[in-house]
Amino acid sequence: MKPTKKSRIPWNIKCLFCLVPSLVGITIFFVIPYFRVLYYSLIDNQFRRNFVWLDNYVKTIQNEYFQLAFKNSLLLILIAVPALILSSLSISLMLSFGLKKLRVLRTAFVLPLVIPTASAALIWATFFANVDNVLPVYLLFIWKNIGICIILMTAAFTCIDDSVFEAAKLDGAKRFTIHRKITIPLIMPTLIFSILISIVSSFKVFKETYLYYGGTNYPPQYSYTLQYYMNNNFLKLDYQSLAASAVFTSLLVFVIVIIGLLLQRRYTW
Amino acid sequence: MKKLISTVIIVFLTLSLLSSCNNDKGNKDIINYDFHDVKINFTADDDDFLYEMEKDRPILFAIDNNGYLYYNELTQNFMKVTVLGLDGEKIDEAEIEPIGVWESGEFIPYPNGAESFNCIAVKDNVLYFTDSHPFTRDSTAVFSYNFNTKEQVKIAEIEGFNDVRKIIPLDGKLYLLGIDERLSQNINPAKNNYKGESIISVALQTGEHETVFDNMPFMMAETEDGVLIISAYAENGGYYFKKLNSENIIPNDNLNFSNSEEPNFEMYGSENIIHDSDKFLVFLPVDGNSETRVIVNNLPSINRKNFAVKSGYLFYETGSGVRRIKLSEEVNPAVLNMAHYSVLPPIIENFGFGLTFEQIDTYELSLSLLSLDSNYDMYNINSFSDISDNIRQKGAFYPLNDVPYVNEYLNAVFPYVREAAINEDGDIWMLPIYLHTNGLLYNEKICEEYDIDIAQLNTSEDLIEILATLKSRDITEYYDITHPQFFFERSFYQIMRKNNEFNRDDFREMALYIYDNINYIKDDWSYNRITSDTNPYPLIQVPGSVNRVADLRGRYLLYRRGVGDYHMQESFNRALEYEDYDDDYFWANLGKVDFRYFENYKHNRFILYPSVKAVEGIHVNDVTLEFITVNPHSENLDVVLEYISALAEYQLNLENSFILHDEKTYSMDRHFVKDAYEILNYEGNFIRFSLDSELIYSDFEKFLGDEITLDEYLNRAEFKINAYLRE
Numbered sequence: 001m002k003p004t005k006k007s008r009i010p011w012n013i014k015c016l017f018c019l020v021p022s023l024v025g026i027t028i029f030f031v032i033p034y035f036r037v038l039y040y041s042l043i044d045n046q047f048r049r050n051f052v053w054l055d056n057y058v059k060t061i062q063n064e065y066f067q068l069a070f071k072n073s074l075l076l077i078l079i080a081v082p083a084l085i086l087s088s089l090s091i092s093l094m095l096s097f098g099l100k101k102l103r104v105l106r107t108a109f110v111l112p113l114v115i116p117t118a119s120a121a122l123i124w125a126t127f128f129a130n131v132d133n134v135l136p137v138y139l140l141f142i143w144k145n146i147g148i149c150i151i152l153m154t155a156a157f158t159c160i161d162d163s164v165f166e167a168a169k170l171d172g173a174k175r176f177t178i179h180r181k182i183t184i185p186l187i188m189p190t191l192i193f194s195i196l197i198s199i200v201s202s203f204k205v206f207k208e209t210y211l212y213y214g215g216t217n218y219p220p221q222y223s224y225t226l227q228y229y230m231n232n233n234f235l236k237l238d239y240q241s242l243a244a245s246a247v248f249t250s251l252l253v254f255v256i257v258i259i260g261l262l263l264q265r266r267y268t269w
Numbered sequence: 270m271k272k273l274i275s276t277v278i279i280v281f282l283t284l285s286l287l288s289s290c291n292n293d294k295g296n297k298d299i300i301n302y303d304f305h306d307v308k309i310n311f312t313a314d315d316d317d318f319l320y321e322m323e324k325d326r327p328i329l330f331a332i333d334n335n336g337y338l339y340y341n342e343l344t345q346n347f348m349k350v351t352v353l354g355l356d357g358e359k360i361d362e363a364e365i366e367p368i369g370v371w372e373s374g375e376f377i378p379y380p381n382g383a384e385s386f387n388c389i390a391v392k393d394n395v396l397y398f399t400d401s402h403p404f405t406r407d408s409t410a411v412f413s414y415n416f417n418t419k420e421q422v423k424i425a426e427i428e429g430f431n432d433v434r435k436i437i438p439l440d441g442k443l444y445l446l447g448i449d450e451r452l453s454q455n456i457n458p459a460k461n462n463y464k465g466e467s468i469i470s471v472a473l474q475t476g477e478h479e480t481v482f483d484n485m486p487f488m489m490a491e492t493e494d495g496v497l498i499i500s501a502y503a504e505n506g507g508y509y510f511k512k513l514n515s516e517n518i519i520p521n522d523n524l525n526f527s528n529s530e531e532p533n534f535e536m537y538g539s540e541n542i543i544h545d546s547d548k549f550l551v552f553l554p555v556d557g558n559s560e561t562r563v564i565v566n567n568l569p570s571i572n573r574k575n576f577a578v579k580s581g582y583l584f585y586e587t588g589s590g591v592r593r594i595k596l597s598e599e600v601n602p603a604v605l606n607m608a609h610y611s612v613l614p615p616i617i618e619n620f621g622f623g624l625t626f627e628q629i630d631t632y633e634l635s636l637s638l639l640s641l642d643s644n645y646d647m648y649n650i651n652s653f654s655d656i657s658d659n660i661r662q663k664g665a666f667y668p669l670n671d672v673p674y675v676n677e678y679l680n681a682v683f684p685y686v687r688e689a690a691i692n693e694d695g696d697i698w699m700l701p702i703y704l705h706t707n708g709l710l711y712n713e714k715i716c717e718e719y720d721i722d723i724a725q726l727n728t729s730e731d732l733i734e735i736l737a738t739l740k741s742r743d744i745t746e747y748y749d750i751t752h753p754q755f756f757f758e759r760s761f762y763q764i765m766r767k768n769n770e771f772n773r774d775d776f777r778e779m780a781l782y783i784y785d786n787i788n789y790i791k792d793d794w795s796y797n798r799i800t801s802d803t804n805p806y807p808l809i810q811v812p813g814s815v816n817r818v819a820d821l822r823g824r825y826l827l828y829r830r831g832v833g834d835y836h837m838q839e840s841f842n843r844a845l846e847y848e849d850y851d852d853d854y855f856w857a858n859l860g861k862v863d864f865r866y867f868e869n870y871k872h873n874r875f876i877l878y879p880s881v882k883a884v885e886g887i888h889v890n891d892v893t894l895e896f897i898t899v900n901p902h903s904e905n906l907d908v909v910l911e912y913i914s915a916l917a918e919y920q921l922n923l924e925n926s927f928i929l930h931d932e933k934t935y936s937m938d939r940h941f942v943k944d945a946y947e948i949l950n951y952e953g954n955f956i957r958f959s960l961d962s963e964l965i966y967s968d969f970e971k972f973l974g975d976e977i978t979l980d981e982y983l984n985r986a987e988f989k990i991n992a993y994l995r996e
Contacts, residue, residue, distance in 0.1 A: 045664050047663075047665055047666075064995065065992050065996035066996070216967060218964065218988070218993065220985070221988050224992065229996055232992075232993070233996065235631075235632070235656075236663070237639060237660065237662075237665050238663060
């Protein structure tokens with residue numbers, strides 16, 4: 001048998017070559033625009049272009065409506081994201097280990113992923129017509145995102161070897177203890193990943209609330225989030241406030257993602 | 270390997286950073302921009318000469334092939350013709366005998382006699398001139414005066430031919446364009462402006478004359494290579510050109526002659542005609558190709574009858590003599606693209622520039638500005654859109670401070686318009702075009718019949734009272750299309766003019782006032798009417814669509830209309846075509862009033878629309894301003910600024926403009942013109958830069974529909990307005 005001729009191009013170079021199209025796309029559509037946004041956040045006006053360095057950031061952070069939007073976005077992360085993770089975790093556990101009959105409802109949990117946002121917002125608006133608080137928005141966020149979290153967690157459960165559970169049972173562990181001591185730690189990387197994508201999604205909550213409140217740029221005070229702040233500044237041609245808040249938000253997301261990845265690495269077995 | 274990947278990423282990042290920072294297109298140095306270096310199309314910069322006259326101005330003038338100027342002046346007993354050389358030096362002069370006829374042994378001078386004639390022309394040092402019979406005016410005499418021999422000759426007397434408008438000596442003949450009595454008997458004035466003109470040739474040696482063209486000509490001119498070009502009305506409307514003795518007809522519908530004046534044109538070269546369109550001289554190929562229509566944009570108004578073109582020079586009469594300019598060709602066919610968000614393109618003169626319009630919405634406009642899009646050269650916006658104030662505040666414009674005529678124009682407009690056109694930094698951020706505001710139109714005659722004193726109408730309470738009076742007298746033959754959206758919006762801006770807080774007593778009162786006085790029907794603003802009581806039906810019925818004037822047949826007492834409505838103009842014009850209008854109809858656009866239509870309207874008066882309440886003793890009136898801003902990233906910035914300059918000059922010289930402050934520029938002696946001027950000159954006027962309409966209406970409608978309480982409405986509105994103004 002004739003031996004296969006070994007390629008003289010190193011494997012890593014081949015990989016890099018394959019990555020080039022992706023890198024080019026990311027550079028054109030993400031990196032360059034991001035640096036442009038960064039540049040605009042440092043000048044006084046995109047038409048005059050005098051550098052004011054961090055003035056736009058100071059102005060933005062001091063703006064009471066940015067603070068309000070930031071607070072509302074943060075509340076969404078602190079309240080709705082944990083609620084989303086807990087709900088999806090509970091449902092995933094029940095689907096995987098608990099109520100077998102619940103499995104027939106699996107499609108129902110994934111349905112929000114495929115329902116158009118406009119339809120979902122309409123259903124929500126009808127259902128919560130007389131509710132004058134932020135609850136519908138939180139519920140809408142959870143409802144829209146629960147499907148993907150359930151899929152991720154259920155998939156993670158299937159990766160756990162049954163022998164681990166059997167050994168625990170032989171050692172006399174109760175069901176709650178098994179999940180607390182074995183299941184959760186073993187799916188921790190997936191859990192952290194779910195938390196991360198939920199947080200990122202929470203920063204993007206705009207379309208749903210925009211439609212839920214009837215297409216207004218000024219929803220009730222409690223639902224005024226960073227996306228509204230940025231969109232309104234776009235419409236008002238205030239690119240500097242828009243750019244500063246976008247950079248600020250992206251840095252925040254970046255920090256959260258880094259922390260999440262570090263945690264994920266720590267829990268990777 | 271890691272180093273390689275890192276290097277690649279760093280290269281990408283560096284490139285991206287450079288690309289983001291080097292995109293300085295459009296970031297031109299505003300201060301050092303030298304406008305006067307820019308030349309477009311045909312300019313008058315190369316040569317500009319003023320022939321000094323002994324008197325203020327010539328009666329007529331003609332140019333010979335040497336470029337010498339022949340002109341005549343007013344004298345008591347004879348016609349004095351002077352010949353000036355290229356440098357204005359006097360070359361020759363002649364005292365031409367009075368011209369007229371001998372009747373019963375008595376010399377009777379022709380009407381213009383020693384003072385002037387119909388027309389003059391010159392060729393080979395011979396002057397040709399014409400005049401009409403002194404009594405009957407049904408014949409025309411043709412004369413010549415030879416400057417070499419000092420001999421004056423009567424060449425011919427042509428019966429049944431008068432009002433000669435132009436004469437051209439060519440190939441041993443003199444061609445005359447005038448009115449043929451025979452033809453003027455049977456014309457249809459509704460079809461075009463034809464008055465019975467024909468072209469007659471007169472043999473210079475024998476005086477024999479014949480009609481050479483009578484198929485509705487209206488003007489003629491000679492090309493530089495000696496060809497007679499005739500322009501005529503086409504049978505089915507429009508115009509066409511043809512060469513004499515040629516069967517080839519060249520349709521041309523791009524002419525823009527005013528119907529009210531006699532059209533005139535000259536030939537530039539052998540293919541382009543030059544004619545005047547209002548205050549501008551338009552160059553147009555005979556074949557009607559509008560792409561190369563160009564303009565001399567720095568000329569003052571030209572007398573239609575007194576201008577000539579010879580050897581690339583334009584001669585035209587000014588108040589102080591004859592001016593000569595060299596027409597230098599620098600054809601720049603840049604087409605300017607104007608974005609507008611109104612349904613219909615703005616009615617703006619193009620002054621010979623190629624101008625295209627594209628409708629975009631405010632979101633696209635924001636995106637275009639923020640993305641430094643060079644696709645649009647100008648934006649036509651009005652203050653009614655909330656983006657207009659954002660453009661001012663964020664500097665999304667090219668400042669017009671150094672553009673010729675802009676400052677002069679802004680000094681001439683109403684002071685509140687000038688104030689709106691200049692931002693806090695002193696930059697002129699837009700060029701105002703026209704204003705519209707809401708007036709209450711009423712028929713004075715009918716009001717007198719019913720003993721109603723509209724002149725005392727100041728507040729909405731007064732209006733409601735009048736409506737109640739009318740109702741109590743069972744007077745139903747009037748219309749009013751006041752609806753709460755208008756009423757509320759107007760009130761909103763009146764009250765919010767100096768204070769942006771909703772949650773205060775006067776706003777609360779206003780909201781309750783509207784709540785109490787209209788019959789609100791959910792989701793149907795157009796049929797909600799102001800009423801005088803709490804009847805479940807509207808006091809005022811409006812048949813048909815409120816946007817169609819033709820539906821408003823019959824009499825009316827009161828009629829509220831935003832006077833800048835283009836739809837109204839269209840409908841009105843349609844109504845005129847079918848002649849189904851009478852003295853009770855009215856339409857006015859304060860921006861561009863067409864006074865031809867106002868002859869019949871004798872009983873219409875205009876007053877300021879009543880306001881909800883006086884603010885600091887003044888019933889404020891919000892005025893909407895239509896304007897143009899220049900995209901700082903336009904690729905045709907130089908040409909755009911030339912256009913803006915031409916537009917500013919044009920606006921500056923408008924009569925009855927309804928944007929200029931000087932009352933002397935309003936020459937029309939009409940009630941409504943004076944009324945409209947009074948409205949626009951009112952001390953309480955201000956240019957309203959609208960806020961996002963959603964801030965104002967959405968919750969107010971819920972309040973009117975009893976979905977939320979007044980306090981809830983005010984709290985929501987307060988949050989929205991504060992967020993809008995401060996975020």
